[in-house]
Amino acid sequence: MAEMDPTTLAKIIQYMQDNYQHSTEHKDKGQFAAMINVPVKYCTGRFDNNFLSGEMDSQTVKQLLKKDFVYEGGNLVLAIPKGAGKKAVHSERLLLMCGENGDAVTPARNLLNKVDGGCAVFYTYNSPCMERCLNQLRDEDERKKVEKERERNEKKGKNVEIPPAVEKCILNSLSMLTNHQGLKAFVFTRVYDNDIKGNTAQEIQDKKHLLAAALKLVAERVPLYRCSGTSCVKCLNDNQIVGQCLSNLPKR
Incomplete structure (x- = not known):
């Protein structure tokens, strides 16, 4: 299978930043997530800025995002953080995982279903955070808490409906990209600041070691790139x- 062209990939990411990112001075510091699924030709040859020509104009899309937090188009889905x-x-979870309304098909899965064997690029401005997005142990702890609560209620003879734990780690959801038969990439521009901040050089080094292990789990599921500017x-x-x-x- 043809390889993703890094130069073309960089231009695709720059296009999405230029057209769909809100200000980096905003409280979310410009965070948004996006995914495209387009014909492979748009990812292997010379960059064609008409690769999303069927979408609404970018200003309309950004207004919809402010209101709904998620945009679903023909070859593009976008999300900004909610709450x-x-x-x-x-924003990554809004695209990759079932929504709060129990939607059966996520925006990312729905998009992959539209173009069989297409070029699928998932992009998040900041790398997925260690606290939630890449934290499998946290999800497991939440599941155990819910199970214990159910057991306590059963012993007391209480018939109380306990809602299931809400998964927040995106790693399992990346299987849809792992199994995608076309070109694929998971891309970020900036490392999430909280994951590499520390009061001492040793603390920062320790955090980077943990981050490397977590990002490796992503890279083992889908090719992982850091794109900034033209590279x-x-x-x-x-x-x-x-x-x-x-x-x-x-920062830019």
């Missing part, structure tokens, strides 16, 4: 996450 604090729903770097090399994918460049 805040413990009730926050991250993209593949994050997994010789079975290790490269340094360029573990630290931030100056």
Whole structure:
């Protein structure tokens, strides 16, 4: 199968930033997630800025995002973060995982179903966060808490409906991209700041070590790239996450 062209990929990502990203001065610091599924020709040859010509104009799309948090088009889906604090729903989860309304088909899955064997690129401005998006243990702990609560109610003879734990880790959802038969990539531009901040050099190094392990789990499921400006770097090399994918460049 043909390889994703890094130069073309960089231009695709730049196009999505230029057209769909809200201000980096916003409280979400410009965070948004997007996914395209287009004919393979748009990812292997010279960049064609008409690759999303069937979508609404970008200003209309951004207005819809402000109101609905998710946009679903013909070859494009987008999301911005919804809510805040413990009730926050991250943009990656809005696209990859079932919605709060129990939707059977996620926006990303629905998009993959539209173009069989197409070029699928999932993009998030900030890398998925360690606290929720890449935290399998947190989801497991939540499931155990719910199960214990159900057991306590059963012992007390209480017939109380306990809602299932809400999964927030996106790793299992990446199987749809793993199984996708066309070209595919998972891309981010900036490393999520909280995942590499620390008070000492050792604390920062320890955080980067944990982040590398988590990003490797992504890269083992779908080719992982860091794209900024006119270039993209593949994050997994010789079975290790490269340094360029573990630290931030100056902001645009």
